[in-house]
Amino acid sequence: xxxxxxxxxxxxxxxxxxxxxxxxxxxxxxxxxxxxxxxxxxxxxxxxxxxxxxxxxxxxxxxxxxxxxxxxxxxxxxxxxxxxxxxxxxxxxxxxxxxxxxxxxxxxxxxxxxxxxxxxxxxxxxxxxxxxxxx
Amino acid sequence: xxxxxxxxxxxxxxxxxxxxxxxxxxxxxxxxxxxxxxxxxxxxxxxxxxxxxxxxxxxxxxxxxxxxxxxxxxxxxxxxxxxxxxxxxxxxxxxxxxxxxxxxxxxxxxxxxxxxxxxxxxxxxxxxxxxxxxx
Amino acid sequence: xxxxxxxxxxxxxxxxxxxxxxxxxxxxxxxxxxxxxxxxxxxxxxxxxxxxxxxxxxxxxxxxxxxxxxxxxxxxxxxxxxxxxxxxxxxxxxxxxxxxxxxxxxxxxxxxxxxxxxxxxxxxxxxxxxxxxxx
Amino acid sequence: xxxxxxxxxxxxxxxxxxxxxxxxxxxxxxxxxxxxxxxxxxxxxxxxxxxxxxxxxxxxxxxxxxxxxxxxxxxxxxxxxxxxxxxxxxxxxxxxxxxxxxxxxxxxxxxxxxxxxxxxxxxxxxxxxxxxxxx
Numbered sequence: 001x002x003x004x005x006x007x008x009x010x011x012x013x014x015x016x017x018x019x020x021x022x023x024x025x026x027x028x029x030x031x032x033x034x035x036x037x038x039x040x041x042x043x044x045x046x047x048x049x050x051x052x053x054x055x056x057x058x059x060x061x062x063x064x065x066x067x068x069x070x071x072x073x074x075x076x077x078x079x080x081x082x083x084x085x086x087x088x089x090x091x092x093x094x095x096x097x098x099x100x101x102x103x104x105x106x107x108x109x110x111x112x113x114x115x116x117x118x119x120x121x122x123x124x125x126x127x128x129x130x131x132x133x134x135x
Numbered sequence: 136x137x138x139x140x141x142x143x144x145x146x147x148x149x150x151x152x153x154x155x156x157x158x159x160x161x162x163x164x165x166x167x168x169x170x171x172x173x174x175x176x177x178x179x180x181x182x183x184x185x186x187x188x189x190x191x192x193x194x195x196x197x198x199x200x201x202x203x204x205x206x207x208x209x210x211x212x213x214x215x216x217x218x219x220x221x222x223x224x225x226x227x228x229x230x231x232x233x234x235x236x237x238x239x240x241x242x243x244x245x246x247x248x249x250x251x252x253x254x255x256x257x258x259x260x261x262x263x264x265x266x267x268x269x270x
Numbered sequence: 271x272x273x274x275x276x277x278x279x280x281x282x283x284x285x286x287x288x289x290x291x292x293x294x295x296x297x298x299x300x301x302x303x304x305x306x307x308x309x310x311x312x313x314x315x316x317x318x319x320x321x322x323x324x325x326x327x328x329x330x331x332x333x334x335x336x337x338x339x340x341x342x343x344x345x346x347x348x349x350x351x352x353x354x355x356x357x358x359x360x361x362x363x364x365x366x367x368x369x370x371x372x373x374x375x376x377x378x379x380x381x382x383x384x385x386x387x388x389x390x391x392x393x394x395x396x397x398x399x400x401x402x403x404x405x
Numbered sequence: 406x407x408x409x410x411x412x413x414x415x416x417x418x419x420x421x422x423x424x425x426x427x428x429x430x431x432x433x434x435x436x437x438x439x440x441x442x443x444x445x446x447x448x449x450x451x452x453x454x455x456x457x458x459x460x461x462x463x464x465x466x467x468x469x470x471x472x473x474x475x476x477x478x479x480x481x482x483x484x485x486x487x488x489x490x491x492x493x494x495x496x497x498x499x500x501x502x503x504x505x506x507x508x509x510x511x512x513x514x515x516x517x518x519x520x521x522x523x524x525x526x527x528x529x530x531x532x533x534x535x536x537x538x539x540x
Binding site: 324325327328329331332335336338339342343346348349351353354357358360361364365368 | 459460462463464466467470471473474477478481483484486488489492493495496499500503
């Protein structure tokens with residue numbers, strides 16, 4: 001079991017009827033996407049054609065920040081607020097969609113780090129939407 | 136002029152028809168509220184009745200993270216995405232509303248740091264809503 | 271290969287003579303520890319004896335922030351600055367040592383989330399020190 | 406009094422013999438510098454000669470993250486750890502020095518946002534060093 005899964009298992013109070021598997025997957029996807037987007041912004045900076053990648057870098061930075069915050073909010077269960085959770089997940093999914101689209105475009109043109117990043121964004125967006133549905 | 140205002144003035148490309156005053160106020164309120172909520176979570180931890188303040192601490196931590204990310208997103212103008220901006224502002228306003236309500240309740244019972252924090256949350260929520268309206 | 275490993279592999283410029291395995295392990299440990307510490311602070315908040323865990327919660331929050339920032343700094347390679355990297359790694363190792371010690375104490379007394387968190391902190395501290403040595 | 410100052414005044418436990426003015430100034434400078442560096446990275450992205458500014462952008466991003474984390478650590482007083490505080494302040498001062506030097510160079514060549522950012526970095530570095538001396 002991953003550390004995120006272990007932390008859910010050892011939470012000392014009632015977690016309610018949350019779908020633990022979907023929650024764990026979403027937390028892990030958020031932290032992974034935050035890392036990948038941070039790295040992709042930096043990889044874009046080192047490309048010869050950085051001037052054509054400025055929108056991608058900006059999307060990466062926003063998405064990293066949103067995923068980071070969403071991963072943190074989802075890691076907390078005390079005083080759970082379903083409305084706030086949903087709103088944050090929707091903002092995160094929007095950032096992942098936007099960044100995933102931008103990165104996929106560059107990935108198709110051969111930029112490999114953007115291809116990897118697009119996959120992380122798609123994965124994170126999907127886990128956010130799956131979790132929203134299960135709330 | 137504040138540093139946030141100076142950074143807007145010296146941005147080298149077109150800012151579009153954003154309301155600069157509302158944007159500056161919202162950026163500043165986000166960073167201020169991130170600090171205040173971080174400090175309020177810690178002040179609650181040092182209260183004798185911390186066991187009654189756990190929901191407040193959790194709201195503080197979420198609100199600090201949301202305000203932090205929102206302040207960062209609003210500080211970027213390259214490749215501006217109105218939909219994402221609006222979604223992030225709505226999540227931030229929701230976190231500020233929730234934390235502000237919680238803190239105001241404790242503030243009325245004499246907890247002064249919660250009173251200060253409730254004011255920061257109200258202010259930040261209002262600047263988010265004003266900015267959404269102006270988008 | 272993990273996404274963090276793939277991002278290193280696809281970085282478009284020269285990474286210098288960095289030990290890629292140690293770097294990947296440290297990046298992953300930082301993001302994992304940021305998640306674990308965020309979750310442990312929240313789990314402590316839900317314990318009956320939260321009043322005895324306030325120092326632990328504070329250590330968790332500091333450690334989460336340090337690991338988060340360190341994981342981001344290590345995910346960037348453009349304009350690499352060895353001195354800054356070393357200083358940041360030392361601050362992160364110090365936070366992990368301090369939080370790991372605190373959590374281990376509670377873990378020995380049966381608090382399982384603190385036990386899991388202590389392991390994440392030990393692991394992250396070790397990967398930071400291994401990376402410092404290899405710089 | 407600023408909100409950061411009010412939060413220090415209303416902290417419910419003993420703050421020890423910390424220099425409150427130096428602490429307040431450092432907290433405020435950290436959050437201000439985090440905002441300024443985030444905005445400067447984005448302003449650099451929109452410059453015609455972005456390809457010559459990639460090291461500056463990277464320094465901005467690191468400095469924003471370090472200042473953010475340092476501002477958070479300094480906003481907590483519960484279970485105060487002087488060694489960790491000092492180590493974090495030194496990492497922050499190093500990031501501010503590095504980013505301030507880089508931005509000052511571009512500021513002298515007429516890049517106004519870098520000039521504003523250099524001032525925020527110098528100010529933040531100085532408040533960190535003043536606080537270290539007073540610990």
